[in-house]
Amino acid sequence: MGSDIVGGYRLTRLLAEGRRAEVYLAHCAEPSGEAEPVAVKLYRSVAELAEIQAEMDVLAAAAGPHVVRLIDVASAPDRRPALIMERHGPRTLGELLASRTRLEIGEAATILVPLARAVERMHGTGAVHGRISPESVLFSADGAPVLARFGRGQVTDASTPAERDANPLFAADLESYRRLAEAVLALADAHELATTLMPSTSSESWADLFSARLFERDRPRAVDFEGAEDRQSFAIVSHASGQNPGRRRDIHTDRRPAAGAADRWARALRVTRTMAATVRPRFWIVGAAALATLLIAVIAVPPPATDAVPPASPRASPSTTLPPSGVVVSDDPVEAVGELLLEREKCFEQASLLCLDGVDHLGSAAMEADSRAIQMLHDGADDDGTVPRFRHPVQAELREQLGGSVVVSLTLAEKQPASVLMIRTEAGWRIRAFLL
Secondary structure, eight states, X not given: OTTOEETTEEEEEEEEEOSSEEEEEEEESSTTSOOSOEEEEEEOTTSOHHHHHHHHHHHHHTOSTTBOOEEEEEEOTTSOEEEEEEOOOSOXXXXXXXXXXXXXXXHHHHHHHHHHHHHHHHHHTTEEOSOOSGGGEEEXXXXXXXXXXXXXXXXXXXXXHHHHHTOHHHHHHHHHHHHHHHHHHXXXXXXXXXXXXXXXXXXTTHHHHHHHXXXXXXXXXXXXXXXXXXXXXXXXXXXXXXXXXXXXXHHHHSHXXXXXXXXXXXXXXXXXXXXXXXXXXXXXXXXXXXXXXXXXXXXXXXXXXXXXXXXXXOOOOGGGOOOOSSOOOOSSHHHHHHHHHHHHHXXXXXXXXXXXXXXBOTTSHHHHHHHHHHHHHHTTOOOOSOSOOOOSOOEEEEEEEETTEEEEEEEOTTSOOEEEXXXXXXXXXXXXXXXX
C-alpha cells in the first residue's frame, strides 16, 4: 500500500488494523500541499456500508474540541471507502495509565474535564460513542486529550434530556466514561470523585459540576507523559549511590532495586508520620535513636532473595514484624485479589505496618486506611469497623479492566457486596482502594 494514493494523500505506513479496517499514516501527495500528516482509515470488505455511514454520521455530529476531526471522505483505488482524519500521537490514555504509578489531581483534571465536555456536547446532538475507554483516548501534540475510535458510534433521534434518559445507549456511554474517570482518579488517590458522577443525562451540565469538583482540589496541570514525577525518587537514590541518572540504559537496568529503595524511603517516612502523631513529647528523646535505627534498616537493607535462608534472629515485636520477602501473587487479578486479601489479614494479625508494602499500593487510599487501622491496634483500640476485613474466603469476579488497573467484585457472606480497585506494578498486583 506504500505507493497508493487515497483522497489526494499517499499512504506511507500502517498504524493499526482490525477486523473492519486498517489505519494508515498518510501525507499529502502534492509537493505544495499540506505538510501535516493525516490518518486514513481504509475499510475492509467485511465492513457493512451501514456501519461506515453510522461512523461518518457520528463523527460529523460529535465534531468539536477534543474529538478527532473528520477531514474528508474518499475511496481507495479498489473502491473501498476511506475516512481521512486528523492525525494524533500513537499513545493512548490506556498506555499512560499503565506507565504511571500516580497522577496529580491537576493532571487528572486536564484529562477528564475536556473529555466530559466533549461527551456532554456529543450527547446533546443525539450521538453516542459506543465504546468510551482509555484506549479510545489519544493525545494531541500539545498534550490535550482527544476522543477517537468511533467505530461503534450511533446517531439517535433523541433530542431531549428525557428521551436520552430513556435510551440505554446514553446510559452505557455515561457509565463507560465514569469507569474511565474512576481509573484516572484512582492514580490520583481521588477515586471518590467519580462515585457520584453523572446520575442521569438530564442533570444540568454534569460536565461543569464534575469539573468544578476537580478544580476545587487542584488547578489543571500539564500531563507528564515521560513520568518525571515517577522517576524523581529514583533519581535521588541514584545520585546518593553514585549512579548516573542521565544514562537512560543505567536507569532501566537498575530501576527495580533503586525504585525499591525509594519506595522503602517513602514508606518509612509514611510510617514515621503515622506513628509519631500519637507519641507524647516526653518520649521523643528516647524514641529518636530507635526511630533513626528503624529508618536506616528499612531504607538501606534490601529484601533478601527468595531462595536465601535467613539467619536465626530474636523474635520480633509486632510493630517491627517484617513481611515475607517479596509477596508473590498471581498474574490473574481474580486469583491475585484472594492472595492479597489473605496476606492483608496476616498483616492485621501481626499488627505489622511494613507488611502492607506487599499488599497495598504505596501512597494509595488503601495504604492510608490500613496503616491507620494497624496503628489503632498498636494503641490498643478496638476495631471500629471502618476498614473492611476479609477473614473468610470470598468469591471474586473481574468487573472491569482499564489499562493497568482492574476492578474486582467481591461477594461476601451476609454482607453487602464490595469491590477492590487494584493496579499492576513492577512487583505485581497491589490494592489501591476498597469500593464499598
